Amino acid sequence: MIENKSKYSQFIKSEAKRLGFLSCGISKAGFLETEAPRLESWLKNNAHGQMAYMENHFDKRLDPTLLVEDSKSVVSLLLNYYPSEIQNPESPKISKYAYGQDYHFVIKEKLKELLFSIQNEIGEVSGRAFVDSAPVLDKAWAAKSGLGWIGKNSNLLTKSVGSFYFIAELILDLELEYDHAVTNHCGSCTACIDACPTEAIAAPYVVDGSKCISYFTIELKENIPSEMKGKFDDWAFGCDICQDVCPWNKFSKSHNEPLFNPNPDLLTMTRKDWQEITEETFRTVFKNSAVKRTKFEGLRRNLDFLK
Template identity: 40%
Template structure:
């Protein structure tokens, strides 16, 4: 008996409808040709912009060749899921240097498992409508250029900060992919509407967006606090402020995010008061507390040393407080060499600020005495 002919146009429409039912904010379909991205990828690697992320270089051009990753792949079903929680408290946290700023994508539960599960459900729905069908779901779990794929699938355009922007929903969303072996009709790549705007480039605290659409990870606070496992460049530490896990500045400043959509996923809402936590409280975590608190969170994967390293930098950037000095000194007696490097720096910063706190008082007293004696004020 001959296999029934599949109407791929109708199937594509069904896939998008199923995706929405599963909680995806957008579903698009694209081909697998990313040849135009191969040279920029190689240039980025040659410039060592990937920093210590060796896996970026290890897979090389496979990232632009889905057919090498999963032989037989003909199309990519690209999806996005909004993650911006209600009451994100951006400015409220960034303006209080004694608070800890955590990138808003990491306030709730880890998105990887949730999205992968739903992508698999989507794949099974497609499979039930095809006599022969193979698929592989990916969520940050494979060497694929997910942002160019999402752009080709019509989910938005890649902005100058390298993130995908949708004109109706902003950029606060996760991406995921299904690599499939059926010839679905493809969607249209949207117009890039960044225009002459360079707000994301100028707002970046460390100047990590070295040219439009090119990010030097070695300067990026998200990379430094999450991916990088070693010592953070001393020149970059004062620029990190109170950002202890990730950075959202380039998205915060983007004009398109005034249209941003909030997430209705309970898993992405803030847990453990992470949107309003004091640095000292988080710095006091020992490893068991860290592991327990961040069970099911993307934060857990950086480990306790990077956690203390990042917070030590933030404490060094905070205003002088004796309790900060006390906490740093206590940590210094019971931490790894990596953490000690940053705690020592933070103590030095606090001691410098202590001097500045005392010195103006001395100058004021000197001025008062000079006036009382009728001396020139610069005497």
């Protein structure tokens, strides 16, 4: 039985690699004890702003066995999205994760294929795939699975590749060989805290989501508060500041996923092109992109705010 656990775990990791995932770690499914008080406190302090969905399914967020019947293991996966080229430095900026096609669809397809391979190889295995769209604490599970540690900016950091990657999970009713958490390597560095223009990193390891540029430019549906004027550093959709300044991201290497390659026009658009963007250009440049989440009106609002 132990032999099988090891064999199955190695098979899953080799398949994940074949599908292009950066790395794969496995944890025993169960209640996330240390995360419970942190999540409760974060919600109590309204750090989620208008993201009311964060209040839903509190118990399921902390315990995947309530989410997937008979679940035994959480398989965490990382997929690199660091681009080989970035936008024109004179133009308003969008987060690097949104350059190409919406990651939800790209990763879901890979996870479906991984689950199919597992069932094909091992037999009757039930499971569910999650990509940032259900009450799963992705970063906590990835850290528990030894894929990195949670940094002071609350992102998952990895020594060899930094933090420009997506996190996804397969929750399975299969017992596997479990990995162990790695040590924290942030040390005394406060680069992310010092660089955040809106002071969203309230304290080391505590991010006030309601002050984050990503929140204002994506999640907030009403007007951006006037006191934030001049603090966005030209970010029109999302924000990468706390990742860009992180020393571990010196090790980021560009991805090799064609679907994450941007529309070439995105890289050459000037400030004038952005300010004069039409709905038709928006639809062309951001076809199938995560930027569509903010809709044309939302992006227009963000661009007007940067003027």
